[in-house]
Amino acid sequence: MSAVSNLLGNRPLEEAMQRNLEALGPVPFDQADLAFAAEIQATLTAEEMITATRKTGVKPADPKPLSDYIIPLDTHGEVMIGSTDVGDVSWVIPTVQAHVPTMAIGTPGPHGNCAQRQNAGRTKALGHVAKVMAATAVDVLTDKILMAQMKKAHFEQVSEKPYHCPIPAEVKPPIQPRPDTL
Numbered sequence: 001m002s003a004v005s006n007l008l009g010n011r012p013l014e015e016a017m018q019r020n021l022e023a024l025g026p027v028p029f030d031q032a033d034l035a036f037a038a039e040i041q042a043t044l045t046a047e048e049m050i051t052a053t054r055k056t057g058v059k060p061a062d063p064k065p066l067s068d069y070i071i072p073l074d075t076h077g078e079v080m081i082g083s084t085d086v087g088d089v090s091w092v093i094p095t096v097q098a099h100v101p102t103m104a105i106g107t108p109g110p111h112g113n114c115a116q117r118q119n120a121g122r123t124k125a126l127g128h129v130a131k132v133m134a135a136t137a138v139d140v141l142t143d144k145i146l147m148a149q150m151k152k153a154h155f156e157q158v159s160e161k162p163y164h165c166p167i168p169a170e171v172k173p174p175i176q177p178r179p180d181t182l
Helices: 011-024 031-041 046-056 086-090 120-142 144-160
Strands: none
Touching (some): 011 144, 031 120
């Protein structure tokens, strides 16, 4: 009934975004943000904390409630399982994703972060990543060399291995017509 493609990276875009992440620095969390995250972290298991560091590939020197560093571009942690339709988009147009801390280190996946959705630290993180994304967009739109590199990298990738929709052609979505349109 559904499927998604793997995300197709774009090295020139990734490097441009990394430069902006490094220029803007980590999310500017304050003491209240750290205290709230520490409260959340106190409810987590040791295994959840260990899993969090394995996913990023970076082990902080001491346990912290929130990440206060930028992970280097070529750092690889364990593969994280998940899905996103951004993967399919990335096969059509060069795409990059930004990752910033929005919850206490160790918080498990989407189901575990509900308590952290409406806090000031998360709002700061989302505003911060919006700046990173905007700066990267400005770079792409104003740097003709970056634009050409990004397009060339994408073209080479999809030429070598073209997009193939992972949903078989015979599968049709179970869409029910709305009664008011009959």
